Amino acid sequence: MQIQPVNSLRGTVRIPGDKSISHRAIMLGSLAHGTTEITNFLEGADCLSTIDCFRKMGIGIERTGDHILVHGKGLHGLSSPACVLDAGNSGTTTRLISGILSGSDIDCTLTGDASIQTRPMGRILTPLRQMGADISSVNGNNCAPLSIHGHRLHAIHYNSPVASAQVKSCVLLAGLFADGVTSVTEPVLSRNHSELMLRGFGAHVTSEGVTASIEPEPTLQAQKIQVPGDISSAAYFIAAGLIVPDSEILIENVGVNPTRDGILKVALAMGGDITKLNPRTVSGEPVCDLLVRSSTLHGTVVDGDLIPTLIDEIPMIAVMAAYATGTTVIRDAAELKVKETDRIMSVTTNLASMGADVTATDDGMVIHGGRPLHGASINSYLDHRIAMAFAVAALSSEGSNNIQDAEIVNISYPGFYEDLADLTR
Numbered sequence: 001m002q003i004q005p006v007n008s009l010r011g012t013v014r015i016p017g018d019k020s021i022s023h024r025a026i027m028l029g030s031l032a033h034g035t036t037e038i039t040n041f042l043e044g045a046d047c048l049s050t051i052d053c054f055r056k057m058g059i060g061i062e063r064t065g066d067h068i069l070v071h072g073k074g075l076h077g078l079s080s081p082a083c084v085l086d087a088g089n090s091g092t093t094t095r096l097i098s099g100i101l102s103g104s105d106i107d108c109t110l111t112g113d114a115s116i117q118t119r120p121m122g123r124i125l126t127p128l129r130q131m132g133a134d135i136s137s138v139n140g141n142n143c144a145p146l147s148i149h150g151h152r153l154h155a156i157h158y159n160s161p162v163a164s165a166q167v168k169s170c171v172l173l174a175g176l177f178a179d180g181v182t183s184v185t186e187p188v189l190s191r192n193h194s195e196l197m198l199r200g201f202g203a204h205v206t207s208e209g210v211t212a213s214i215e216p217e218p219t220l221q222a223q224k225i226q227v228p229g230d231i232s233s234a235a236y237f238i239a240a241g242l243i244v245p246d247s248e249i250l251i252e253n254v255g256v257n258p259t260r261d262g263i264l265k266v267a268l269a270m271g272g273d274i275t276k277l278n279p280r281t282v283s284g285e286p287v288c289d290l291l292v293r294s295s296t297l298h299g300t301v302v303d304g305d306l307i308p309t310l311i312d313e314i315p316m317i318a319v320m321a322a323y324a325t326g327t328t329v330i331r332d333a334a335e336l337k338v339k340e341t342d343r344i345m346s347v348t349t350n351l352a353s354m355g356a357d358v359t360a361t362d363d364g365m366v367i368h369g370g371r372p373l374h375g376a377s378i379n380s381y382l383d384h385r386i387a388m389a390f391a392v393a394a395l396s397s398e399g400s401n402n403i404q405d406a407e408i409v410n411i412s413y414p415g416f417y418e419d420l421a422d423l424t425r
């Protein structure tokens with residue numbers, strides 16, 4: 001897809017539902033008694049993979065108007081699927097479902113696309129096996145496909161070496177089926193949507209600092225869930241509004257959970273003009289509208305405890321840094337290497353091809369901003385966030401850019417290009 005530079009972006013955008021929260025709503029709705037009603041569900045390919053997996057385990061999930069209805073069968077209501085479960089491109093589906101399957105009376109194989117089959121699953125195999133789970137990597141490489149023979153689990157305290165909400169959530173979900181209180185301590189607090197939603201469904205979950213604990217065998221009750229807009233999707237419009245001159249964008253209904261809002265902190269630190277409007281709470285999650293205006297950005301340092309709160313936004317932050325004056329250092333972010341692509345490689349390669357002064361490091365990158373960027377052929381590497389970050393980069397470059405495999409945005413944001421184009425009219 002060709003993206004041309006623009007002179008200005010103006011208008012209002014209502015971004016789609018949060019991907020992390022949409023996945024969890026389907027999972028917990030399936031394990032609850034009664035019908036869970038989800039509004040503003042993200043109908044991106046990743047969340048549809050989660051729906052598909054639970055349907056294959058006997059859960060009725062239907063769309064009526066603008067709602068998704070999940071007819072839950074209780075904690076022990078899943079049945080073994082007749083075929084392989086396919087998580088597609090979704091790490092969240094693969095890792096969270098593994099926790100549920102390991103504790104359920106289920107025999108199955110769980111796999112996904114070529115990217116999923118190279119992403120590390122050792123990080124969930126280790127704690128799940130400590131809990132006594134019968135889970136193995138079919139090809140013996142600690143990646144999917146995974147073969148799972150579920151049964152009751154032992155409670156553990158797991159000290160996770162990585163700050164990963166997928167690992168934490170996997171262990172907490174497995175803890176639903178354990179013989180005592182299960183807890184997870186992570187090096188830095190990662191997104192806490194699982195803890196909040198589990199509590200909302202009636203599970204006994206406590207959070208103290210970087211440790212979350214769960215009591216087993218709760219009776220989960222169906223809920224009405226309104227999914228807030230995804231700050232990871234808002235990030236593209238935040239960046240676009242700041243970078244493109246003469247712009248003013250109102251981004252409505254953005255989830256601003258403090259475990260997710262690092263992009264706002266970084267944008268403000270870079271000199272961004274962002275105003276939070278109408279703060280409110282939606283389904284237990286903080287939400288607001290964001291007014292973003294063109295700004296002169298300068299470099300910053302992105303590191304430490306901030307990293308888990310903006311891990312998915314780093315491709316967009318790197319592009320902002322290339323348009324900023326001065327140097328931006330991104331470090332402590334080695335996790336970027338095990339996302340849908342190695343995002344240190346995919347970001348720095350594409351930025352360099354547009355003429356940016358960028359150096360990849362072991363755990364991040366260094367960007368000397370302020371050089372004019374030129375049009376290039378952008379390799380999305382079939383990574384939705386690379387396609388979107390560089391579609392935004394293209395808006396202020398000299399000459400047009402071609403985004404290869406541009407439709408990969410459907411993983412998390414169907415309608416992304418249309419929403420962007422609406423702001424140029």
Ligand code: S3P
Binds near residue numbers: 019020163311
């Ligand atoms: C997610 C957690 C993060 C994030 C991913 C979604 C989740 O992954 O990058 O897009 O929904 O729990 P990690 O747990 O691997 O950091």
